[in-house]
Every structure is written in C-alpha cells, then in structure tokens.
Amino acid sequence: MLHGYKLVAVCLTKVHEDTMRNFISSLSSALHPHKWRVLVYATPSDLFYATDSDKGAETVFDLITEVPIDAAIVFADRIMDPACRELICKRVKEKNVPLFLIDGQSPDCYSIQFDFETGFAKMIHHLIDCHNIKKFHMISGIKGNEFSDQRELVMKRVLEEASIPFDDTMISYGGFWSVPAIQATERLIERDAVPEAIVCSNDTMAIAVSTTLMKHGYRIPEDVIVTGFDGIDAIHFTAPKITSCVCCFETLGKETAQFILNVDHGVPCPKKLLVEPQLVLLESCGCVPLNSLDAVDYINMLGDCFNRYKNEEQKLNEVFARIQSCKSIEDIPETIDIRLVYDMCCLLKTECTDPTLNPLTVHSASTFGEQLYVLLDTDVNNEIEERTIPLSAISPRIDHLLHHGTPLIFVALHCVDIPLGYLCFHYFNTDIGNYQKIAQTASYLSMAISGFRHVQHQRYLTSVVEDLYQYDALTGLFNRNRFLRRYQQMVDEGAFEHITIVLCDLDGLKYINDTFSHHEGDNAISVVAEALRTVCRDGLSCRYGGDELVAVLPNADDPDYIRTRILDHLHTYNQWAKKPYEVSASIGVYTTTDSNFESMFAAADALMYQDKLGKKHRRK
Secondary structure, three states: OEOOEEEEEEEEEOOOOHHHHHHHHHHHHHHHHHOEEEEEEEEOOOOOOOOHHHHHHHHHHHHHHHOOOOEEEEEOOOOOOHHHHHHHHHHHHHOOOOEEEEOOOOOOOEEEEEOHHHHHHHHHHHHHHHHOOOOEEEEEOOOOOHHHHHHHHHHHHHHHHOOOOOOHHHEEEOOOOHHHHHHHHHHHHHOOOOOOEEEEOOHHHHHHHHHHHHHOOOOOOOOOEEEOOEOOHHHHHOOOOOEEEEOOHHHHHHHHHHHHHHHHOOOOOOOEEEEOOEEEOOHHHOOOOOOOOOHHHHHHHHHHHHHHHHHHHHHHHHHHHHHHOOOOHHHHHHHOOOOOOOOEEEEEEHHHHOOOOOOOOOOOOOOOOOEEEEEEEHHHOOOOOOOEEEHHHOOOOHHHHHHHOOOEEEEEEEEOOEEEEEEEEOOOOOOHHHHHHHHHHHHHHHHHHHHHHHHHHHHHHHHHHHHHHHEOOOOOOEEHHHHHHHHHHHHHOOOOOOEEEEEEEEOOHHHHHHHHOHHHHHHHHHHHHHHHHHHOOOOEEEEEEOOEEEEEEOOOOOHHHHHHHHHHHHHHHHHHHOOOOOOOEEEEEEEEOOOOHHHHHHHHHHHHHHHHHHHHHHHO
C-alpha cells in the first residue's frame, strides 16, 4: 500500500497494442472505486530474441522490488524470454503477495485464461444448431501445437456429441498464416472436397480461405460457410465479414479485477479463472450482423494514427538533435515541447548527470541507483521544485497521481543493455493514439539521452586531454607551449603596457635528488611552483623546464617585493614541513615595456644567475 492505496503491478509487453490498452483501462476502471491503483511495467518488444537491447528494456521490471505492491499480474504468454518471466515471478513471490498469471500456470499462483475450448465449441455448436451443418472441414494451425491440438480435440468432441462422423481427412494445416491456409484451400478444391463449412483456428486463415474460395467461384455463405477465431478487427472489413469468436481484453480486465478483489477480501476462489470468449456472428455464416465496426470510421482512425505517428516522429527527430547539442543536462527540458511529450515524467539515474563517468559502463550497484534525477515533469511545465528524488518515490507527485487514479505506465530508458532511467506515463486520456506513442517516445528519448551522455563524456575527455596538453602534471602550472601561446595572445590583445617577468630556479635540486630521492626533488619543485603561483596570481605562470619556473605580470611590480614574498612563502614552508633539506630558489625579476619574450627572459635569467652566484659566494 502506498499513500492509502493498494497497488497491483502489471507486467506485460507491447503496451502500445489496442488489446493491452483495453485491458489496462478496464482493469483500472474496475479497481478504482475500491482504492486500488494500477502500475504497469512494459517493454516495447515481446523479448523473444533476448537481445542486448531487450535486456535493457526489461530493466523496467526491476522497479517491482522498489514499490510496496499488494498484488501482481504477469502476462506470461507475452513475455517471451523465459528467464525474464521467471525472474519477475520470483520477485513477486518474495514480496509474499498474490500473483495472477495471464495465460500461464504455476502451482503457487492464480491462473487467468481465455476459455478457448468453450469459445471454439460455441462456434461449432452455432453452425450445427443454427445452420444445420453436417459436413465440416477444419483448417488448424500447426500440427503438434498446443492451441492447434486443443481446438482439434474440441472439434472432434462437439461433432461426436452431435453424432456427426469425423476423421483425420477432415483436418488440414494452415500454419496460423495466410499462404499455407490458401494452399490447404486449393487442395480441397482440387479434390472436390469443399464441405458445407470450413472452421479455421484463427481469423487470418479464415480471411485467406474465404478469399481463395470466392476466387474459384464459391459463394459465401450460400455454398460454404467460413468461420475464424480471435476476433481481430480485419474480420469486419472483408466481403463477406467473417464470423469469429473474440477474446475480449476489456472483459478480461473486468474479470481479473473482480478476481483480485475476491482474493483480497478472502472470498473462497478457485486457482484458475476462465474468461469465456464472445461469439461475433457476421456474414460468413449467414447471420445478420448485430454489431460491426464501421469501415469508414475505422479507416479514418487508422489514417489519423498513421499521420500523427509520422508527424510526431519528425518532431521527435528534431528533439533528438536538439538534446544532443545541449551544453548541460539542465538545458534539455527547454528543448522538449510539452505539447508533443505530455502526461509523463522522465527520471534518470543520477550518474547520467555526471559527464566524467563512462556512458558505456554501469556505475551503480543496483539497476537505477538510490537517487533519481527528474529531467521532465510535463504536468508542472517542467517547473520542478526537487530535481532529485529517492528511487522509492518512483515518480514526482506520486500521491497526486495515485489520487487521480490513472494507470501509471513505466517504460525503461536504456542504451543497448545499459539502464539510463525510465519514463512514467499517466495519460488522462487513454485513447489508442496516446498508448501507441509510448514505445515511440521511449525509443527517441533513449537514443537522445544516450547520445547526449556520449557527447558530454567526449567533451569531458577532450577537456582532460587539453588539460594534459596545457598543464604540467607535477606543478599544475601551464607547460611551456601553452604558456607561450597564451602570452602571445595577451600581447596581441594589448593586455600589457609594462611587463614584469619572474624567473625562479630551485637551488640544490641535484643534491635533494641524490640524497633524499627524486620524489623529494619533485616535492621541492612543487613547493617553489606554489610560491610562484601564489605571489603571481594575477599573471601567467609555467614550468619552463626542469626546475625552471617562469611568471609574467601585466604591470610594473617592485622586484624586491616580489622576491621577498616568494622567499617568505618558502621560509614558511620550511618551518612547517621540517624536511631534512631546505627548499630555496634563486630569483630574477625584470620589468620592461618590450614584449619580446626572448629578450626579457634573457634579462631575467641574467638576474637570476646573479642571485644564484651571490648565494655561492655567501656560502664560501
């Protein structure tokens, strides 16, 4: 339970299909008055091939472990990757909540299935009882297939009950598809064995059979009746319209909701619920259609969906390009038109916001990490108060969304098999056009954010390389090449009137290296470099070579003042560090109006050499 609502998690694939939309809407509507809410975890594909990209998409099911659910529904026949399906069931069982399998069975789960046997039997009984059919032929699916075998047995049983003879010559196989069904029909015609009725195991084959018969001059239903099974939309747009038996997902949603409520209230329930398909009596059996889809309305709807898809695909392409050109992740929301992407939130793993991390590597121990970055929240026009939320919250304003009651649909964002985050859709208008754009939106945002991460990381690597190219690794000062280029740029820009050059040379480097190690020699160079950087912070500093350090200042500074400050810095270090050696430097400071670097460097070098020579005389 969350914020006072019980939650049912629904795990499925191809959420954009109309059947899934009907199921989700019906389930949610039936549960809503009882303070249950629906969380849908979905993938765009059925995961049949278990590709790396499929592995990335199925990370959305990991969210089950993050939410306090009270029941779960798994569409077992639609999640085609057995390993993924078993892992989902395992996680649900670990939560110790009821698990309802759609078209699947397990001893410790509730099973919900369409009663295909009863539906198929109703079809054959209708032909016998209402149309007095005595001579049948069945075009089954694939020999040895579970569904084919089941429907063949039903056919035999019903005909036997009606005392109608049956043998194996009355069965052909159409592979659940058009071409083999056409071939089976052609063989019937060649043998002059066309019966009074041909019963097909699905609608696709029934449409092919009907078309083939009419091509050969047979009238339907006057000469032969043809029936299908499944109730796909196409049966309403053939001539004649095909009688079938529809597995209604709206009914499935309502009955599943009632099943969940009964189990939750402790009502004694069977472990298996069978949902009976509904006969759709159309023209191919000779019945007058009572209900049928309007072809004009349907074609207009398809045209609208197709045109909308093309238009939005073009706009999403533009968004894709704009996102990848963003300078920072904070710029991304401004590139997305919420008239195009709406009723949704986009949440990213926080590592997606860090350009220093390799985008081809997973950096968190768990799938989505502990915190999420809220990239988009279209309901608040992206005026987001908290950019970071805990994963346990699952979505911004989750209490508001649960109160409203619309199903929440989660889809993973991923770069191949690397999880980036997820989208949470909460469409207030559940028309098919919205559901169809879920996979489209997820695909484009996955590619865009993945591309953005790669570009950002490339920029970071470029800056690292530039730093390596510009800076000395030991001291952090400019290297000679970058220093000279930057100096010339400042000269060209007229940054100097008077120029003061400071040249420092570490005293006794060979002694320190030979006596105390090169590590200590490097330390001494770094100390002098820090002294130079501190005193000449308004200028340019570099490691010119070895233990020779140079700075230029855009003013005429007092040489004694600069020298004294550098020496004071070194004196303070020596007193604090208490090294067995003293860090000291010879210093040359020279001021000029001549910007020629070679000449002023030579002058400073001469002054530095005088300082070093004076120290040698004093030691004598």
